[in-house]
Amino acid sequence: MKKYILSALTLSLTPAVLLAQQNTEVFLMDVRSTEKEMTLTPEEVFKSLESPHEIAKRLGPPLNISNNEGYDNQPSFLDNDNILYASTRNNQTDIAVYNISTGKKTWISDTPGGSEYSPLKIPGKAAVSAIRLDSDGLQRLYEYDLQTGEFNELIKDLKVGYHVWYNDHIIVCTVLVANRMDLVVVDLKKGANTTVAQYVGRSLHKIPNTNLVSYISKADKTFKIKSLDPIKGTIKKLNAIWNGRDDIAWLSPHTILATNDKAIVQVPADTTGIWHVFHQPDASELYKMSRMAISPDGKKLAVVAEPSPNKIVQKQLERFNARDLDGFVNCYTNDVLVTNFPTDTISVGRQPMKEGYRKFYEKTPKVEVKVANRMVLGTTVIDHEVVTINDKQNLQVAVYEIDGRIKSMRFIRDKKVDESSETIVQKQLDAYNARDIDGFMDTYSENIALYNFPAQLRTQGQLAMRKGYGEYFESTPDLHAEIKNRIVIGNIVIDHEEVTANGTKFSAVAIYEVVNGKISKVTFVRE
CATH class of the missing domain: 3.10.450.50 (Nuclear Transport Factor 2; Chain: A,)
Structure with a gap:
């Protein structure tokens, strides 16, 4: 088998630098519950935190709508039946559109020498806006026509990180300044840019049925969700963000959702609210959740998640059995550590692994690995494997540690059961x-x-x-x-x-x- 052959600052100020290495997917779920059903008594809140599986199932099963190797992220709804997101193809990131009714994906952008991030519908236009990062480092906000594919720069001389449309000519955006992001209100008609806050996060949203925009303030030790009236310039604290997270979504004008890796949590939009579990997914399906988006009618929720450790290990096993050398080694980190349990080092690094497997495949025409038993504990996966090489079977245990990809493998070799x-x-x-x-x-x-x-x-x-x-x-x-x-x-x-x-x-x-x-x-x- 495969083992036998082997004897940045969180606030990164460029989307490509921050995100290019992430392997993420976009999932779509139905929202099952009404807001009334989500109002829990204090006893139910406590119970939901202790045993979330008992009551916190307020979303339907997740559907992977991106299903793509590499970076798929930053979803937003074009309308109730179409979802925009940034997706990797041909070594760059373009704007994809997924149609819910047909299940088909199409593309809006294909920019030579540039990548697009954070796509949003422009109010009153058949167009979307997105952050474009060119290969020369230039980062600007662009408009893309949905019918012609033509594009033009919307805001000159500002390095926009994230944005949200307040109306058809006013944009609230984060602008990259030195080692921070500032919150800036841009009036396209007047050509005016007004900085209203410093040290803000990436999550910007129009609060449903209001004239307000929400943002996350990182100016103090405790991160806070605040509202902004872009016309009046007034700012109000709404709540503290759950566990210092970066991403929220608005289920309604009264309810905020956030993620904490393993669960989606909710809080009333006021300073007295308490966070509690809204939905507890199966960790084998959704793992390390981050960005979210909710459809205009409130019936669909899109969420970004990393592949679960279980799926990453299973994928490398399938790629190994298919003799897909590149697909197999891409399941591992660049500095992957391979040892005999616990610390007897066999090899370090993806490249030595790739060379070893290439030689192994050349001299081994027939090899197959099957999992007899699997344990999953957080980011650790332990497989009891049956290895067949040229009709001879062996047993071994592989202990995998996962961090986006497999970062270490530790093996217990074939032995007779005692x-x-x-x-x-x-x-x-x-x-x-x-x-x-x-x-x-x-x-x-x-x-x-x-x-x-x-x-x-x-x-x-x-x-x-x-x-x-x-x-x-x-x-x-x-x-x-x-x-x-x-x-x-x-x-x-x-x-x-x-x-x-x-x-x-x-x-x-x-x-x-x-x-x-x-x-x-x-x-x-x-x-």
Whole structure:
């Protein structure tokens, strides 16, 4: 198999620099609930934070409308049936349009020597505006005619980062100045530019059914959502942004949505509101969510997300089996680390990997990898793999760490299953759940070592371990661990555990190594 052959400042001021390396997709979902249904009692709010899966399903299943290798981002609705977004093709970023009714994608721009970002419909025109970044570094706001494809510069001499149309001739935009973004009101008819705030974020929106625009102020330690009346120049604080995030959307004049990687959250648009869960998606479908857009009729929501760790690992497996060398290595970071578990380095970097696999394919006409068992814990994926090379089968475990792409792989090689290893690990689990410290410690060797993944030593020796777990058992009457998944390979047992302790639940993976009938080493992988 594939493993056997191997012995910026967040506020980046240019869209291309910030975004070119991201692999993101645009997803579309139906909005199921009315605003009345989303008004929760204090008890329901608390419950939604503790167990969001029980009530927070207010959107339909996500549909990947971009489905494209590379950067697909910055969605906005042209109308209720068409979505604009920036999409990678031919090594540049152009404006794409997805039609909801037909499911077809078309293109608005194809600019030689330039890329477009942040497309928006221009009020009262069959045209859209977008930030154009030319290969020479020039960054300006342009207008693109939907019928002819012709384009022209809208604002001269301002390096516009993000923008929103207030009406057909007034634009509220962020302008890149030194190491910050300023909020500027541009009147195209008068040719006037007025700076109204400094240190602002990228999320600009016309607040539905009002004469106001919202923006995020980053002038203080706590980021705030504020409203601006572009005509009067008045500014009002609406709320603090959830967890310092960059992206919001308006579900209605009264409700703001934001993302926190794993969930979409909501808050009333006033200074007394409390954020709580609006929708909790399956992490295997939507992961690290960011920008959002809501259709004019409020019935559709578009959200940007990265591929989930599970999908990234599955994709590299499929590309490997298809002998697609470029597609396979592109699933990995440029500095990918490959080791035998835990830290015995095999190789570093994508290029050495590519050369090794090229030679492997040349001399190996038949190879296939299948996943017998998979564990997913946050950004870590653990696969128990069946490797067939020229009709000979082997087993191994691969531990993948994901950060947009696979940044490390650690392998446990083919070994005969030792049934006594699983027996001793199960014995320690039973003693753990019984809070039997003597029975629990009897399953471990005298020199037992506990590690945080991949190799950070926590404690060593029976004495330190007994003290820590003894106190834990005494102070945690509801302690219980349930095995969600288990992999056994030779003398190593890998358990995906859900642990209940003091009324809360958390997940972890424990990698047990058994020597001479005792557990000699445990490595913990946490979210």
